[in-house]
Structure formats: C-alpha cells, structure tokens
Amino acid sequence: MSDTMTLTIDGVEIQGQPGQTILEAAEEAGIYIPRLCHVKDLVPHGSCRVCTVMADGRPQAACTQPISNGMVVENNSEKVMQIRRDIIEMLFVEGNHFCMFCEKSGNCELQALAYRFGIAAPKYPYLFPKRNVDASHPDIFIDRNRCVLCARCIRASKDMDGKNVFQFVGRGPHKEVAVNAEADLGDTDADVKDKAVELCPVGAILKKRVGYKVPIGERDYDHKPIGSDIEAGQAAKAK
Amino acid sequence: MSENLEAAIKEICQSVGNDRTRMMDIVRAVQEQLGCVTNEAMDVIAQQVSTHRVEVESVVSFYAFLSRDQKGKVVIRLCNDIIDRMQGCDRVAQAFSDELGIAFGETTADGKITLEYAPCIGMCDQAPAALINDVVVTHLSGDAAREIVRDLKQHMDPKRLVNTLGDGNNAHELVQAMVLNNIRKRGSVIFAEDARRADLEAGEPLKKALAMSPAEVIRDVTAARLRGRGGAGFPTGMKWQFTRAAQGDKKYIICNADEGEPGTFKDRVILTECPDLLFEGMTIGGYAIGSDTGILYLRAEYAYLRAFLEDVLQQRRNRGLLGKDVNGKKGFDFDIRIQMGAGAYICGEETALISSCEGLAGDPKNRPPFPAQKGYLGCPTSVNNVETFCCVARILERGPGWFAQIGSKCSPGTKLLSVSGDCRIPGVYEVPFGTPLTEVLKMVGAKDAIAVQVGGPSGQLVGPQDFEKTICYDDLATGGSVMVFGSDRNILEIVDYFMDFFVEESCGYCTPCRVGNVLLKERIEKIIQGKGEPADLDYLQQLGETIKMASRCGLGQTSPNPVLTTLKNFRGHYDALVKESKDGMQSSFDIRAALGDAAAIAGRESVHF
Numbered sequence: 001m002s003d004t005m006t007l008t009i010d011g012v013e014i015q016g017q018p019g020q021t022i023l024e025a026a027e028e029a030g031i032y033i034p035r036l037c038h039v040k041d042l043v044p045h046g047s048c049r050v051c052t053v054m055a056d057g058r059p060q061a062a063c064t065q066p067i068s069n070g071m072v073v074e075n076n077s078e079k080v081m082q083i084r085r086d087i088i089e090m091l092f093v094e095g096n097h098f099c100m101f102c103e104k105s106g107n108c109e110l111q112a113l114a115y116r117f118g119i120a121a122p123k124y125p126y127l128f129p130k131r132n133v134d135a136s137h138p139d140i141f142i143d144r145n146r147c148v149l150c151a152r153c154i155r156a157s158k159d160m161d162g163k164n165v166f167q168f169v170g171r172g173p174h175k176e177v178a179v180n181a182e183a184d185l186g187d188t189d190a191d192v193k194d195k196a197v198e199l200c201p202v203g204a205i206l207k208k209r210v211g212y213k214v215p216i217g218e219r220d221y222d223h224k225p226i227g228s229d230i231e232a233g234q235a236a237k238a239k
Numbered sequence: 240m241s242e243n244l245e246a247a248i249k250e251i252c253q254s255v256g257n258d259r260t261r262m263m264d265i266v267r268a269v270q271e272q273l274g275c276v277t278n279e280a281m282d283v284i285a286q287q288v289s290t291h292r293v294e295v296e297s298v299v300s301f302y303a304f305l306s307r308d309q310k311g312k313v314v315i316r317l318c319n320d321i322i323d324r325m326q327g328c329d330r331v332a333q334a335f336s337d338e339l340g341i342a343f344g345e346t347t348a349d350g351k352i353t354l355e356y357a358p359c360i361g362m363c364d365q366a367p368a369a370l371i372n373d374v375v376v377t378h379l380s381g382d383a384a385r386e387i388v389r390d391l392k393q394h395m396d397p398k399r400l401v402n403t404l405g406d407g408n409n410a411h412e413l414v415q416a417m418v419l420n421n422i423r424k425r426g427s428v429i430f431a432e433d434a435r436r437a438d439l440e441a442g443e444p445l446k447k448a449l450a451m452s453p454a455e456v457i458r459d460v461t462a463a464r465l466r467g468r469g470g471a472g473f474p475t476g477m478k479w480q481f482t483r484a485a486q487g488d489k490k491y492i493i494c495n496a497d498e499g500e501p502g503t504f505k506d507r508v509i510l511t512e513c514p515d516l517l518f519e520g521m522t523i524g525g526y527a528i529g530s531d532t533g534i535l536y537l538r539a540e541y542a543y544l545r546a547f548l549e550d551v552l553q554q555r556r557n558r559g560l561l562g563k564d565v566n567g568k569k570g571f572d573f574d575i576r577i578q579m580g581a582g583a584y585i586c587g588e589e590t591a592l593i594s595s596c597e598g599l600a601g602d603p604k605n606r607p608p609f610p611a612q613k614g615y616l617g618c619p620t621s622v623n624n625v626e627t628f629c630c631v632a633r634i635l636e637r638g639p640g641w642f643a644q645i646g647s648k649c650s651p652g653t654k655l656l657s658v659s660g661d662c663r664i665p666g667v668y669e670v671p672f673g674t675p676l677t678e679v680l681k682m683v684g685a686k687d688a689i690a691v692q693v694g695g696p697s698g699q700l701v702g703p704q705d706f707e708k709t710i711c712y713d714d715l716a717t718g719g720s721v722m723v724f725g726s727d728r729n730i731l732e733i734v735d736y737f738m739d740f741f742v743e744e745s746c747g748y749c750t751p752c753r754v755g756n757v758l759l760k761e762r763i764e765k766i767i768q769g770k771g772e773p774a775d776l777d778y779l780q781q782l783g784e785t786i787k788m789a790s791r792c793g794l795g796q797t798s799p800n801p802v803l804t805t806l807k808n809f810r811g812h813y814d815a816l817v818k819e820s821k822d823g824m825q826s827s828f829d830i831r832a833a834l835g836d837a838a839a840i841a842g843r844e845s846v847h848f
Contacts, residue, residue, distance in 0.1 A: 044605070045605075046605045046749070046791055047748050047749050047750065047791070048749075048750055049749050049750050049751055049789040049790070049791065050750075052788070052789045059788040059789060061605075061791070064605045064606075064607075065607075066607060082781075082785070083785050083788055083789050086751075086781070086782070086785040086789075087750050087751060087785070087789060090750050090751065090754040090755060090758070091750060091754070093754070093758075094750075094753070094754045123778070124758050124782075125758070125761060127754075127757065148750075149747070149748075149750075149753070164291040164293065164294070166293070167291070167293040167294055167296070167297045168297055168600065168602075168747075169293070169296050169297050169300040169301075170300050170301070170747070171300070171301050171583070171600075171744075171745070171746055171747050172742060172743060172744070172745040172746065172747040172753060173742065173745070173747065173753060173754075173757055174747070175746075175747030175748070175753065178293055178296060178297075178300075179293065180291050180292055180293035181292070181293075182278045182282075182292070
C-alpha cells in the first residue's frame with residue numbers, strides 16, 4: 001500500500017493508485033462522477049465532457065485526468081453541476097431524441113442522466129438536424145438522430161471485437177459515425193453479438209426485433225437514478 | 240476504376256513506402272490527380288497501406304482541401320474572412336459567380352472550374368485575395384475577377400495569372416508569386432538589418448550551438464526567457480527541457496507553420512524571406528532535445544512556397560547543415576521534411592497537428608500525456624512556432640542576455656505583428672514586447688479605430704478604453720494577428736463572422752465546442768435581427784463560460800471569446816439591440832411559419848388568422 005495517493009473529492013479524503021484517473025479512483029471509493037462516453041474496459045475518450053470536475057481549481061475531464069497526491073477535486077459544486085447540466089442539454093438539442101417512442105427508453109444513459117439532473121426541457125433551442133437511419137443490416141439498426149458521438153462503438157469495434165466497423169467522418173457539427181463500407185452497415189462485418197452494439201449508451205445502435213420487450217418497471221433506470229450502483233459502493237464491493 | 244488510375248494510386252502509396260502514417264501526402268496527391276478521392280480510390284489506398292476504407296474516409300472528409308466529390312481541374316478559393324469582406328470581397332464574389340455562371344460551392348457544367356469560399360488564407364494585408372489552386376492572387380477587384388475567369392477559360396493554367404511578381408523572394412524562380420512581403424517595420428531580432436544572409440549562410444548560430452552541449456543550449460534559451468510565438472506563449476526552454484528529459488531514443492521537433500489564426504500572416508513572410516533562420520533554429524532545437532528528425536508542417540494555403548522551401552533545405556544539405564554529422568558535429572544527424580496540411584485551422588493546435596502528421600483526421604489528443612512525453616508516433620516531441628525557432632537562432636548567435644533585455648520583463652524580445660483591416664499601412668511590424676497598442680495604431684495609420692481584435696478571433700476585441708494596454712503575454716497577448724476596425728464597422732457582425740469561423744473549424748470531437756458554438760451563433764444572429772431580449776445576454780455569458788471551461792482543447796477554450804470580450808468591452812452595442820418582449824412571447828417565434836407545414840398538409844390556413 002506504499003504506492004497509494006491521497007486526494008480529496010468535495011472535502012472527502014480518498015485513496016487512489018498512481019496511474020488511475022480521477023473517475024476511476026472516485027468510483028472505487030463509491031463516489032459517482034457522471035459520465036457518458038466513458039465505459040469500463042474501453043480506453044477513455046474524453047469527448048462528452050459530462051465528467052468535468054474541477055481539479056486543483058482547473059476544469060478537467062475526470063475520465064482522462066490522472067490523480068496526483070494531494071489533488072483537490074470538486075465534484076458536486078454548483079459550477080460543476082451547471083456545466084454538466086448544460087452539456088447534457090446540448091446533447092439533447094443537438095440530435096433528435098424522441099424518448100417517447102425510442103426502444104432504449106428506460107435503459108438509456110443519456111435519458112437517465114437527464115432525469116438525475118432534473119432536466120425537464122433544455123434551455124437551448126432544438127437544432128433539428130437531418131440525420132439518417134440505417135436499417136440495412138439483418139440484425140442491427142443505426143439511428144443517427146440519437147448518436148451522441150461517444151465513440152464507444154468505434155473503440156469497441158477496434159479494441160474488443162477485432163474489427164473496424166465504425167469511424168468518425170466529417171468535421172464539427174457535421175461529424176458523424178460512418179461504417180467501413182461504401183454504402184451501409186449491411187455491407188460490413190458487423191455482427192449482432194459485437195460489443196460495439198452492446199455498449200451504445202443510447203438508442204443509436206439497436207438490435208432488431210427487441211422492441212419494448214423489457215416491461216416498464218424492469219428497465220435499468222426505472223427505480224434508481226443512474227450512478228446509484230456506484231454510490232452504493234458496488235464497484236468497491238466487486239473489488 | 241481504370242487500370243491506369245489504380246496503378247497511379249498504388250504508385251502514390253508506394254512513393255511513401257505504403258506507410259499509412261503518410262496518409263495526408265497520399266490523399267493530397269490523389270486529390271491533385273483525380274480532383275477528388277473517390278470511394279474506389281479509398282479502397283485502393285486502404286488496401287495498399289493496410290488500413291480500412293473508413294479510416295481513409297475519416298481523413299478525406301475532415302480537411303477542406305480534400306473531397307469525396309469531384310472538383311474542377313481549377314479550384315478558386317476566395318477568402319471571405321472579415322478583413323476581406325471589409326475590403327470588398329462581396330463585389331469580387333459576385334463577379335466570379337456571374338462570370339462563371341455558378342454559385343459558390345458549385346462547379347461549372349463542363350467540370351473545369353470550382354468556386355468556393357475559404358477562411359483566412361494569410362493574405363489580409365493584400366485583400367481581397369484568393370487561391371487559384373496553389374496560386375495566390377491578391378488585391379482583387381470585380382474586374383480582376385472577371386479577367387481571371389476569362390483567362391482561365393482560355394488556358395486553365397493558374398500560374399499564368401501572375402503578371403507582376405512581388406518583392407524579395409516572392410520573385411524567386413521557385414515562388415513566382417504576386418504576394419508582397421509588406422515588411423513595414425524591422426525590429427532587432429527577426430528582420431533586423433544585422434541578421435544578414437552572410438551570417439546565416441555561414442551557419443553562425445548553429446556553429447555556436449554545436450560547440451555547446453545540448454543542455455547548455457537549453458540553458459541559454461531558458462535564460463533568454465523565450466516564450467512561444469504562436470500565441471500560447473509557453474516557455475520554450477522548459478518545453479525543450481521536458482522533451483529532452485523524456486524517455487525514448489527517438490524524438491521529434493516539429494515546426495508549426497499552420498498559421499491559421501485569422502489575421503495572422505507573419506510566418507508567411509518569415510518563410511519567404513528568412514527560411515534559413517527558421518531551419519537553423521529547428522536544427523538547433525533538434526540538437527537540444529536529442530532529435531534527428533524535424534518536420535515542417537506547412538499549411539496548404541502556403542503551398543506556393545513549398546518548392547522554394549524544399550530547395551532551401553536541399554541547399555542546406557549540400558552545405559552539410561542537414562544530414563549526417565551536421566556541420567561536422569560527429570554523431571549529430573538531423574534532417575527536416577515538409578508535411579503539407581490540407582485546410583484545417585484546428586491543425587494549428589499542437590496535438591491536432593501531430594494527429595495530422597500521423598495520417599489521421601486533425602483531432603486534438605487527450606492530455607496528459609503531453610507531446611513532450613508522448614507526441615508524434617508516441618515519441619517525445621516538441622512543437623514550436625516558426626517565429627520561435629527564428630528567435631532561438633538569434634539567441635544562440637547574439638547570446639541570451641542580448642535577447643532578454645529587449646522587450647519587457649515578462650515578455651522578452653520582439654513580436655512580429657501582422658496588422659490588417661481599417662488602417663492605412665497593413666503589413667508586418669516587428670515591435671518590442673511592451674509596446675502600447677496606441678503606438679501600433681499610430682504606426683499603421685489607424686486614426687478612427689473603434690475596435691481592435693488582438694490575437695485573432697480566439698483573442699480579444701478591445702475598445703479605445705483599452706488602447707493604452709501593451710502587446711505582451713500577460714496583457715494584450717497575440718500570436719501576431721491585429722485586426723483594426725474603423726468607425727463604420729458593426730461590432731456584432733464581427734462577432735457573428737468569428738462564430739461562423741469557429742463553427743466551421745471545430746473538429747467536433749467534444750460536446751461543448753461542437754454544439755456550444757452553434758448555439759452561440761444562433762443567439763448572436765437572433766440579437767442582430769433585433770429579436771433579442773436582455774435575458775439573452777446572460778444566456779450568452781453562461782453558455783460561453785460553459786464552453787470555455789468544458790472544452791477539450793484550445794479552440795473551444797477560446798471560441799467564446801468574441802462573444803465574452805464584446806459583452807465586456809462593448810456592452811452598449813448589445814444593450815441597444817435587445818428589448819423586453821411586450822407580450823411575454825419570444826419575438827423570434829413566428830407562429831405563421833411554425834404552422835406552415837401543417838397548413839400545407841391540411842390544405843387550408845389556420846383559423847387563427
């Protein structure tokens with residue numbers, strides 16, 4: 001244990017290992033830092049910025065920022081919460097997120113974050129982009145209206161599935177996830193069992209013929225807010 | 240795809256050793272040959288360099304000078320930067336459009352000529368300007384535009400559009416450009432009278448550096464308190480020390496010649512008139528950090544200088560100043576290669592620049608690790624600005640003490656300013672740090688300035704109350720760009736243009752920048768249209784702060800500055816435009832328009848009207 005570092009998060013002292021990120025150390029200590037593009041076992045991407053914290057007075061993404069000894073982290077301050085709320089709202093207005101008919105509803109991390117932050121409606125105007133749906137694959141469909149550009153599919157396809165089905169194309173507001181084919185997903189080697197399909201946090205990549213199978217009341221976020229498992233120390237217990 | 244074409248593409252790939260990290264060179268060459276990088280071309284490339292088709296598409300779709308769709312043999316890129324607009328680029332645009340018979344973004348029916356807009360191409364001192372393929376045309380008028388189109392239709396050779404050559408090396412046989420240097424004021428460091436060719440041809444700074452140890456070179460650069468001249472102002476000695484100390488045998492030193500910040504054109508002049516000084520500085524830097532490879536990342540808009548720069552490098556090789564055992568120093572091998580960009584402002588950000596050098600889309604990288612630890616190809620790398628390297632050469636030549644007593648305490652040395660806009664004498668001015676803005680305005684002949692953008696759109700727009708402030712890193716910081724606005728300019732229109740720019744240039748990787756800038760622009764336009772409310776000003780303030788704080792790289796961390804600095808310095812202009820809504824409804828909501836689709840479907844108007 002001689003290697004441990006000590007840092008404080010909202011005044012609470014926790015331990016961490018050198019090389020850990022703020023998010024990892026917090027999670028182990030049962031502290032939830034909201035996040036969207038980050039998921040266990042994938043190299044942190046740092047794109048959503050939902051996990052923004054103040055670290056030694058400077059804003060950082062907790063998922064990519066390594067801890068240091070004596071680091072002072074703000075996770076629950078008003079300013080940090082404001083930034084996160086703004087970012088989540090930005091994600092909602094950027095796409096076309098119609099929760100009322102989306103099959104991911106109840107299991108959607110973006111939706112769950114909005115609930116956790118008490119967002120009823122965004123203060124930003126909806127941008128109503130024109131984005132497409134790709135239903136060419138026999139078992140998977142992509143609805144780009146819901147894509148939050150988290151790159152989980154890109155990372156998982158490369159690093160877990162040993163494929164290269166997805167990659168970003170375009171720049172700025174036109175950036176989107178493309179598939180490794182001249183035409184559509186059906187022309188790639190994507191498979192319904194791919195981790196890339198499983199890890200999409202929203203309803204952008206979905207399995208066909210699942211629909212609304214899971215009844216309301218039995219979905220991931222029906223009873224407890226997203227992050228409750230971390231706060232209940234599940235991560236620590238699992239260790 | 241024809242066999243010939245496929246063979247040509249394969250040859251292009253082979254010429255860079257089928258190395259996928261050289262993707263930029265590959266797709267640039269294919270674009271030049273085909274006028275686009277087609278789907279089939281992407282497949283051939285992917286196969287040749289052992290990558291995936293979508294990876295190639297990622298690069299082609301990122302950069303403005305590359306396209307999946309066919310472009311004409313000649314592409315006219317008219318700069319519509321704010322400065323060019325002020326100098327009348329609208330008339331030029333109309334002339335091009337009329338004479339070609341197409342709108343911007345289109346190609347003529349015979350497929351020969353494409354007409355596009357481009358953001359700042361580094362010619363603000365001789366605006367309106369355009370790129371015709373690689374050829375730069377300046378001081379455009381409607382008549383000149385019409386003549387250009389008529390000439391092109393005849394011979395389709397942009398080089399033949401240049402009738403008069405510019406000064407200095409603009410007239411060099413390998414440049415042959417109509418560009419003017421416009422060096423208006425020589426200071427004591429870069430354009431000093433004593434920094435003559437003779438000294439540099441003898442490789443004097445390099446000689447001195449190689450007679451020291453690398454650590455001593457870094458000590459001198461540190462003692463001079465040199466700070467990066469690209470805009471960020473990081474202490475150069477410190478950056479080199481970190482890179483030198485980092486683990487790894489292979490290290491890289493990269494020159495950032497992307498010069499994309501609108502209103503900046505000082506590196507253009509350095510590259511034209513003192514490339515030896517630059518390469519001297521790069522070689523010294525390579526020696527200092529323990530690198531044998533330098534890369535000059537040159538923005539695509541300066542491709543007209545490429546042949547000339549390659550020749551300068553070859554001359555240096557011939558003189559033993561590059562290559563094996565540089566200048567006789569056994570064991571120190573060093574060479575420089577030129578990496579061309581392809582039209583992306585974000586590639587001026589050092590980690591995005593590195594991504595581009597690695598053959599990827601110009602997305603900035605997560606930090607830490609910083610480039611000093613893990614940069615180009617995962618190796619310790621130092622990225623420095625063109626002007627910074629020139630300062631290094633002069634520091635080694637004249638000593639750190641000489642340098643440190645020029646300028647001000649927190650900002651030693653001189654700064655090259657590229658001044659343009661509503662001023663009598665636009666051009667490049669070398670001034671000691673600590674020079675007040677009023678003095679600069681006097682030099683450039685800007686009597687009626689109501690606002691000055693210092694540091695480009697990512698800097699600050701200041702009004703007369705701040706003109707006494709000085710050019711230095713801790714006051715009015717700039718990488719060189721100084722844009723002057725006279726009394727009949729509209730502040731909010733300037734802000735709107737700058738937000739346009741950032742929306743266009745954002746890489747799109749992170750949420751706050753990708754979405755936030757679009758939202759800032761939406762609200763600014765609403766206010767310009769007279770539909771803004773006082774609450775919108777608080778909205779802009781908060782939104783701007785969120786973007787600044789949550790963005791991943793320097794672009795998003797500064798893109799709200801046009802809005803935030805004008806809210807601070809030109810509040811009255813905003814207050815004059817916003818008004819409380821009389822009936823509590825948002826004045827930007829047009830109920831008729833909102834019901835339009837429904838009325839069309841129903842086949843009748845709403846009963847409410």
